[in-house]
Amino acid sequence: MTAGTTTPYRSDLRAGRDGMAQLVRAEWTKFRTVRGWVLGMVAAALVTVLLGLLTASGSHTSCSKGPVEVACPTPPLGPDGQAVSDKFYFVHRQLEGDGGITVRVTSMTGQIRLADLTPGVRRVVPGVVPWAKAGVIIKESTRQGSPYAAVMVTGEHGVRMQHNYVHDTAGRPGGVSARSPRWLRLVRSGDTFTGYESADGRRWTRVGTVRLAGLPSTVRIGLFTASPGDLTVTQGDFGGTIAAARFAEATAVFDQVGLEGRTSGGAWSRDDIGVTTELDGSSHHPGGSEQSGGRFTVTGVGDIGPDEEGRSIENTLSGALAGLIVVIVVAVLFITAEYRRGLIRTTLLAGPRRGRTLAAKAVVVAAVTFVAGLAAAAASVAIGTRILRANGNYVLPVSALTEVRVVAGFAALLAVAAVFALALGALFRRSAPAVTAAIAMIVLPHILATASVLPTGVAQWLLRLTPAAGFAIQQSIPEYSHVLGNYVPQAGYYPLAPWAGLAVLCGYAALALGLAVFRFRRRDA
Structure with a gap:
């Protein structure tokens, strides 16, 4: 082999990388040029922040000794x-x-x-x-x-x-x-x-x-x-x-x-x-x-x-469910709109490798959602905790690393959920059933488990086995084995560790995306 030549194998790798990068750029261009999708992501961030701050504003704590109101003690x-x-x-x-x-x-x-x-x-x-x-x-x-x-x-x-x-x-x-x-x-x-x-x-x-x-x-x-x-x-x-x-x-x-x-x-x-x-x-x-x-x-x-008596920083993320629902809708529409308008054929002509095309869509929707979720979580935690303290609430202190994990973990939760919803959209090819399925598998189990509707054991199993396990990434205060506490989902405690819970959601997203790629390749557009 003479100097300066390129082996076919390396050429294929470079072509694959370049092809994937071009697909990602094309999908990003497509996403940002559809005003409804961009506004949807902005709306998801805003509703997360506004509902979180509204909840913080409505939370007040006061203490008294007999008839006299006094400042609440600080642990x-x-x-x-x-x-x-x-x-x-x-x-x-x-x-x-x-x-x-x-x-x-x-x-x-x-x-x-x-x-x-x-x-x-x-x-x-x-x-x-x-x-x-x-x-x-x-x-x-x-x-x-x-x-x-x-x-x-x-x-x-x-x-x-x-x-x-x-x-x-x-x-x-x-x-x-x-x-x-x-x-x-x-x-x-x-x-x-x-x-x-x-x-x-x-x-x-x-x-x-x-x-x-x-x-x-x-x-x-x-x-x-x-x-x-x-x-x-x-x-x-x-x-x-x-x-x-x-x-x-x-x-x-x-x-x-x-x-x-x-x-x-x-x-x-x-x-x-x-x-x-x-x-x-x-x-x-x-x-x-x-x-x-x-x-x-x-x-x-x-x-x-x-001491676990107080507000935790994740209490400021009470708008998460509403924001997540908006993200699910946008992620599903990102794929189903092309089927509804007949544009999927044009997309596949530009990127005939269907698996890469779907992967490029997943990369774009995950990245956009992560950025929106990161901004929303950072604003909700920073402003919400100040409001809670101003209203007399004691906010349990956590390390800087834990706060970063809660904020970035929330963004990752939304991003992985968006990929899961996108995959369901590719499987169903219609918006209504895909959105319904995503909400039923992520949002509904979390509501049932945390709203004092189910027995504790059932609620804990829901948060172990369903994609709703991903919400564990928000928990900032750990469960201690040497403290007799009411460690139940209704009190904000999840049965899985934060990263383990997010891993369950990632597993569902990977499985759904794999099935979507398999079906995408085997069915006509």
């Missing part, structure tokens, strides 16, 4: 910038440098307030909620949101090691009683914290080891008890669930308390971390502790963990 932020709950009763001493604490927990009891059956008569029953916690903790300070590591026994989830609010490691299952006490130990060595458990105080099992970088040499070390509220979930009259949280407190008994390292002497310090005060300065549902010799009885309320 503390944890070490990673997330909103956290940091409310518990703390019996502690100062620790300088390395050291540790060992205790035996011999009892955990509590009380739960249930719904009153008789007006004015409080109904309180004995009981411990599943995630009530009692154990040992090393914490940077008594400031809410400061870093910590803790080993604890829980109401129904055995021994756990938790740190910095969102991290949880399971130990051995089982509860605690005088006949079956649980020994707990937490040791600091530099930035490394190791938790242990034992049934007899002699044979120890490591629960977990974590690293907390940046903690000062002087920290607080001691005992704690906390009890989140009792969550009652009932079935609604028309499907879905109704969740109600009620007050609960826990009381734990500790003995055999041993400290290692340089700790402060004298009496133990006691702090009711995060306690709510009334207008007269008194504490609302305070905790407390009693000491008799080496035996401590500690009562606490609240929780140490992530």
